[in-house]
Amino acid sequence: MKGFLRYLITALVGLGIVCVIVLSKKVFSQTSVKTIMQIWSDAFFAAGVFLVCGGLIVFASNGGVFDMMGYSITLLFSIFRSSKVERKYKTYYDYRESRREKKRGYGYILIVGAVFVAIAAVFLWLYYAN
DSSP: OHHHHHHHHHHHHHHHHHHHHHHHTTGGGOOOHHHHHHHHHHHHHHHHHHHHHHHHHHHHHHTTTTHHHHHHHHHHHHHHSOTTSOOSOSSHHHHHHHHHHOOOOOHHHHHHHHHHHHHHHHHHHHHHHO
């Protein structure tokens, strides 16, 4: 059930992006079928690319690309805290090891994004068929 909920929430975010794009382009006032297919294709493609890029950022984060930046930000905030509070991570190695244990899933984001791009391809095919 938890996996299905992830897919559902990701799809709803993508559909929200599609709705914003479609409504901003006033698709329901268009009369040309070709223009309507172009708008739907653009909307699904933009949402799909947004989701796929978000999944790739999570993939990169799991690989440790942003660890040094995250550690430096925690050090920066520890400067402004009281001297009585001990730092959570003494060294960069400790921070990196704790991040390794906290991997996040990203496959569902990539899959939903790929489905949105595939739907955009169908609308593009319909655009060129008319």
